Amino acid sequence: MKWSFPVDQCMNFHADNLSLHENGMRITALAGDKVVYSQTYYSIGGGFIVDEEHFGQQDSAPVEVPYPYSSAADLQKHCQETGLSLSGLMMKNELALHSKEELEQHLANVWEVMRGGIERGISTEGVLPGKLRVPRRAAALRRMLVSQDKTTTDPMAVVDWINMFALAVNEENAAGGRVVTAPTNGACGIIPAVLAYYDKFIREVNANSLARYLLVASAIGSLYKMNASISGAEVGCQGEVGVACSMAAAGLAETIRRKPGAGVHRGGNRHGAQPRSDV
Template sequence: MQLSIFDLFKIGIGPSSSHTVGPMWAMFRFLKCLSVEGHLDELDRVEVHLYGSLALTGKGHGTDKAVVLGLSGCRPDRVLPEEAQAIVEQVQSTGRLALASCAIDFNPDSEIFFHNDEVLSRHPNGLCAIAYAGSHQLVRREYFSVGGGFIVEEDKVEAVALDASGSKVPYPFTTAKQLLDTCQQHSLSISQLMLGNELAIQGNEQTVFQLLDRIWEVMESSIERGCSLEGTLPGGLGIRRRAHRLAEELKAKPEAALRDPLTAMDWVSLYALAVNEENAAGGRVVTAPTNGAAGVIPAVLAYYMRFMHGANQQGMRDFLATAAAIGMLYKHNASISAAEVGCQGEIGVACSMAAGALAAVMGGSCEQVENAAEIGMEHNLGMTCDPIGGLVQVPCIERNTMGAIKAINAARLALRGDGQHRVALDSVIETMRQTGIDMQSKYKETSQGGLAVNVVEC
């Protein structure tokens, strides 16, 4: 089934799409299942079991809180960050959990089990929820959080977003070659093709535009909020927010841009830092295509909107539509889950999406867009995921700045060429997939290798 642009860009809360947003959706679904099957009046206990990467980095990534929120009926796209925090604190302090029409005893410390040494066979991010009436097991469901907030249920084959429509689209594609061939056949740009598909999914153009505008609005808000807040990020690493100070410095010295033409790079880094500090603090961000990498695309899009001559709303929509097309190729043919392929599946994919999208709005041909996306991934191949303390902070926040700058360079390099190039995007996506398979599991969102074991947490 063809994905929607809004499967790749989802409004959620931090800090992790696979460990926060996905598990919240899973538990929201479990709650619906209990309701539909009529168990809400008879159950008196719920247990949740986390496996693999969800267990190993679940504490730092807020998976336990996401479980509480999902069971409380919260959706990641609707719950306000302040409201989420209040709900979690109330459950922790009272030991009571409101499940739709009923309330049960629920102590997150004793009802959520972290199975650090067990991995479910289907995917490294597995969770299982069980509802009981006394000692009688009423319902047991397994879910897999497969990256970018997508979840798969135990009896389903395909990963779909919760609201996926299943609509038929006029221009289906699964590979970059198909995408380029279809664009050529119908004389369409990649964004025109994507908007044609999205029209079939959403039903009318106005809705598509409203949804795209809303995505950019949330991205901009996360930049502004990130730039306005000071202090230390939660989690115990003692990481101080940097965006606010950098924003003040840049705003105070506008003449610096005249002396140093690379000052624009500082602004791009600022946008990426701001979004990912918000994400690390559990704030509202757009999963793009994951939360850990949520700063790359807003930073590059803000660079386009604020620094490029002729930038406009249509360009912003084209940017997002093109980026989503590239993200779909990775989702379909490889993975956007760091637990499967490491950070190349997060920052690498976001960089590739942003590179292709920027090339498109800078006037690139479809071939140059494909080239930019390919360059954006080629130089992220093999990048591991090793967050210190299991938190989405180091190296994650700074790594978004690197992804954004690399994306801009990739777009510019591609636009200096004629679209002809040696390595096809499809080849680099397959290479990324194979590299992810070969990567040792300690480098795949487990915090058992790399920086996570070589930097003292204090």
């Protein structure tokens, strides 16, 4: 069955707020004056959508993994007891749910999309969509950095490269391009930027370092999702960016350090505090 849907006549935007969350949308279908369908959906951050009936509820029954955790203290304890690195611990959990081939392919796909966002961002000029007409800056910043790369003696110049990588991805998101929601679209530039820094300035990313980085980053991100929030609508822009910084810092620590549990400490430090048992 097909229905015509003239958008200019059937789409009404209301200025009032929904009660449960800032990012909400109510869909109502009418036949004349009779409501034949109505449903309210909320975007709660990190790409997750829930309807009004299930808002605030657990997603599903807990999954069975070898090393369950709900806090940084749990992760650190598992690492100390098993001698596994944090990425090794997360790998054991993932392999209880997916095959090794599926996991490796997924991680490779994530990195491919991240790299693609960086490449498009640093090669695209123009103005970002929207009434503010904000100009893209990543491409110009890249040209400047490339021209200075062989002459600069500033040891902090690498920070400009990281900023450029992150800006490229953020501009892709602002333009409606393809990005990885990690942890959110609003803070999607930080995790790929730090991984791109590792790839360019430390050593080329391979399957092993990619897995270690992303698995540890996901572990730290899950702690925030379980115990606080990753949503800018709930904790503000500083909150979601802080989560992304924690995830990236922990992932980087794991790729350059092999001490079990090191990523837990590094992730907590980057959010401005020592890791607590509830974060």
